[in-house]
Every structure is written in structure tokens, then in C-alpha cells.
Amino acid sequence: MTPADGAVTVSADRHPDLFWAMRGGKGGFGVVTSVELDLLDVSRVYGGGLYFAAEDAAAVLGAYVDWAPALPGSATTSIALLRLPPSDALPDPIRGRRVVHLRFASLDAAAVAEAQLAGMRAVAGPVLDTVGVLPYGELGTIHGDPTVPMPVLNGTASLATLDGDTVAALLAAAGPDTDHPFASVEIRTLGPATRQAPVADAVGGRSAPHLLNIYAAPDPTLADADRIGMVRTALAALAPWQAPVHLVNFLGRANGADAVVESWNPEQNDRLDSIRAAHDPDGRFPYGRHGAPTTDDDLPEGGGGG
Numbered sequence: 001m002t003p004a005d006g007a008v009t010v011s012a013d014r015h016p017d018l019f020w021a022m023r024g025g026k027g028g029f030g031v032v033t034s035v036e037l038d039l040l041d042v043s044r045v046y047g048g049g050l051y052f053a054a055e056d057a058a059a060v061l062g063a064y065v066d067w068a069p070a071l072p073g074s075a076t077t078s079i080a081l082l083r084l085p086p087s088d089a090l091p092d093p094i095r096g097r098r099v100v101h102l103r104f105a106s107l108d109a110a111a112v113a114e115a116q117l118a119g120m121r122a123v124a125g126p127v128l129d130t131v132g133v134l135p136y137g138e139l140g141t142i143h144g145d146p147t148v149p150m151p152v153l154n155g156t157a158s159l160a161t162l163d164g165d166t167v168a169a170l171l172a173a174a175g176p177d178t179d180h181p182f183a184s185v186e187i188r189t190l191g192p193a194t195r196q197a198p199v200a201d202a203v204g205g206r207s208a209p210h211l212l213n214i215y216a217a218p219d220p221t222l223a224d225a226d227r228i229g230m231v232r233t234a235l236a237a238l239a240p241w242q243a244p245v246h247l248v249n250f251l252g253r254a255n256g257a258d259a260v261v262e263s264w265n266p267e268q269n270d271r272l273d274s275i276r277a278a279h280d281p282d283g284r285f286p287y288g289r290h291g292a293p294t295t296d297d298d299l300p301e302g303g304g305g306g
Helices: 015-024 056-072 110-121 165-174 224-237 266-279
Strands: 044-053 075-081 100-107 132-135 153-159 182-189 210-216
Touching: 044 110, 056 182, 056 224, 056 266, 075 210, 100 110, 132 210, 153 182, 153 224, 165 182, 165 224, 182 224, 210 224, 224 266
Parallel strands: none
Antiparallel strands: 044 100, 044 132, 075 100, 075 182, 153 210, 182 210
């Protein structure tokens, strides 16, 4: 009897191969009916957003290159070039504007966290500052993403390098002075907790220090194919700095048909295929190299990372 014939409990010492694969290997292993999680004892963080004017984009991104990787493991950050709509739901200082949004969160005391943030505060004066003590339940306000689905399309790439040349290429291809329908051009810095799993798992792309995500908003003057082409062109401009393995949760329609397979290195893909074959020999739950999307339209829309 194989696990595909009935219910099994998977853990580090019970079906450890499945335990490795199901944490990061995505689908193809079965149907998960319940999950037991360890929770972190965190009730508050110090965090929020600094919104800078678009004309400060080069200076802010230039400073971010050195500042973000130097943060301790107790802090995390990302940065995005935003083109915000003239919506009454947005605060007046950023409504309808193109801005640079620095996101920051720290588990340290407020004074320590402020010292961590001081280097970026010194670059330019923000047009809006939402940083402060936040209850854990308000973490979503740091990114300030819409709470309802948006009809954006996206593409992603892991970055092996982020330096001044990367920033210059990014601003030339997708910066606030370009005429593209990009709602957000985002760089997430992946700290040590992301890159080093305490218990080995199948997550691909852990070694990349940064992640680039580009989101194209709807535009009545452009077909979807045009928007996809614009995102792909911007991603291609960053090709010299890209890492070979994607983060699968962020894949979108602007990524190629091979993007799912390229979300793990060859050794991981071989091991995942072997585990799927051992536990689901009849292929009831196809995925991976032999069940991945085969056309661009089959790719999921990414952006969550969860």
C-alpha cells in the first residue's frame, strides 16, 4: 500500500521524505486535510512604511542596496516603486502619486529599530511616515496592499546581485519616469531566516538575497499581451543580475512556460520527482516536470509568497 491509498501523518520522523517535499515542493503529493503549526510568541512589531517622492528614487534605491542586507535577522524590509491611483482610500500625501515605498519591520525595541532605520531616514524626507509600534494583527498595513483582488498581471525573478548597476537598469526599464502601466515594481530582501531553513525543506531559490516582482495594472488602451510584453521586457533588462532559480509562489503570467520547473534546482527536481513516483505511482496528483503548466496562460498569478 502506498500513501496515496489512504491517510498518513507526515512529520520529520514519519514519512520524512514527504515532510521534506511537501514543505516547498508545491503539489503532486496528495490532499492535505489538516496541518499542525508551531506559532511564534510575537504580539507587537515596530514597523510601517516610509513613502518618498519619485524624484528621490535613485537616491533611496542606491542607499537601500547597502542598507538592507546589513539588517540583523530580527528585522526585514522591502522596497517598491508605486504608481498610486487617485483613490479616496489613500492618504492625501500619496494619493495619485508615483512614490518609493520602503517597508520595514523589526522585532527589536522601538529605540533599537529606529536606529536600524536611521540610515534610510537620512537619505531624503518622506512624504508620508507610518512607522511605529504595531499590533501583530496590523502587519498588513506595512505593505498597505489592497484588501480585495486586483486584476494585475505579474512576473518575477530572483536577484543574485543588487548593486548600483542593478538599480540603474531597473530605473531605466521600470522606474517612475517610464511610461509603463506598472502598479508596483518591488524588491524584497530575503533575510537569513528565509535563506537558512532550520529543518531542511524543498523550497527552491533560497540562496538568492533579493526577489524582484513587477505588477502591471489594467490599462484600457493596452491588451493583456502588451502588458505581459512590457513586464517581460523589464525583467529581461535585469537578466545580468538574476539568479537561476525562481521563488514559485511569485510566478505570474509574464513568466515563461518553464518557470515552474525552474523554481527548483535540478537536484531538487530529481528528488521531488522520485518522491512523487514513490508515493503516487499512478499520478493521481500530477505536478512537477511532468505535470507543470505547458503554456504561459496556464501559469498562476503570483504575488503572495505565502
